[in-house]
Amino acid sequence: MKKVTRKIMWVFALGQLGWSILSGIVVNWLVYFYQPVEELLEAGHQVYISQGTAVLGLFTLIGAISALGRIVDAVTDPLIASASDRSTHKLGRRIPFLRAAAVPFALVTVLIFVPPVARVGGWNNVWLTAMVFLFYLFMTLYCTPYTAMIPELGKTQEDKINISTYISITFILGTALAYGAPFIWDIFIGQGMERISAIQLTFVLLALLATILMLIPAFFISERDYIHSEPSKSKAFESLLKTFQNKHFRIFVVSDALYWIALTIFQTGLPFFVVRLLGLQESMITVLFLVMTLTSFLFYMPVNILAKRIGKKTLVMTAFFLFALAFSVTALGGLLPLPGVVHGFLIAILAAIPMAILGILPQAMVADIAQYDRLITHESREGMFFAARTFVFKLGQSIAMVLFTTMATIGQSTGLGYRLALVGAIMLSLLGAGVLLFYKEREILEGLDPLEKEA
16 A cells, blocks of 8 residues: 555545535525525525524424435435445545535535525425435535545544644635635626626636535545555444444544534524624625634644644543633624624634634544544444444534524524524533543554554
8 A cells, every 4th residue: 555645635635625615605605595684685685485483383494404404414424424335446435436426516506596486485495405405415425435534544643633634724725715705796796796696606616616626536546545445344224333332432423513513503603693793794704704714724733733742632622612712702792892893803713723623633533433443343434433423413513503593583683592592502512522521532542552553
């Protein structure tokens, strides 16, 4: 097997840059597009689907669609992971999936924002539901085999942390590009284009860029040159059950799910927090996210170094507490004696450090657990470990989408619902830190010592 170089690690990371653009478009702008606040309607936005608590009198339609999409996606995760783990394709277990999924993944992302009827109507409801389900299906087809390559390429602690650092950098860059969409569509609007058409054209351009980036590792990494693995013989749900029998994984994944619920509430709500709670212009969403991104970059190398010295667990627990602080300051938006812009920059800076830590280390922790499990069970199921993690946090994201979109309807004129959602995020972050106390990182790393020496 060839040694994985820094160059190959960066080629691999470009795939994450691509899919994070697509993910960022849907995570950050889906609710914003289909459940617009009054300020957006005044700016020329349109309403395409039923608003308010339209589903069983409890959930907003967009919240229900998003949550159901995540649930369907979570169910397909172990099926696709198993298919990848069991694959005997001549190009490897992962690369064929990347090649097949990239183009339809990008196409469906765009189609989500192209409702067939230019008014509120049932066809739009059906269209959005179908496109959201397809989006998550193709996302899983690409991302599950992709993330399974992390422990396969990274055979040492240093390599795993480096790969996790690189893909975290490209993930946050991709998310930043998605958050930067208003800058692009404002240019088109300034040239006389209608608001909806400008948004749609922006997403087309971003999706084209994402497609190219996702195909780079698919065609420029020869999987057989760097990875030697035996196809798993376990069937999908048998493999999933074995994965959850790992006690270390169970503790990690509960903590991780709590983090993702809290983060999804924050990410989905950020445009609303900026516009409604802080009273800032739409363009400030991008400005604040760029500040958060650039500040976060300053901590990537310290996180990389500290993780190798003091361990991942300590840093991840610290990040939970820092996120709770950032959410607390966000919940006070418009209530402190601070100008909205200053308050916004404070939120961005406070969130930057935990973004760096939690952007890098959890994937490396899953890689550790997957490798440790392989040494014990003698079965190569890396794909299923990452799929199982995804399975759980997507269920958590479904809960977050329902919670946020429902709470957002409470006291819209005062922003009370947004503040309540943030209080929930604070509590979840603190609970996640408490659960992680029981994670035995030292036992795992000591078990991996023979593999480290061999590499």
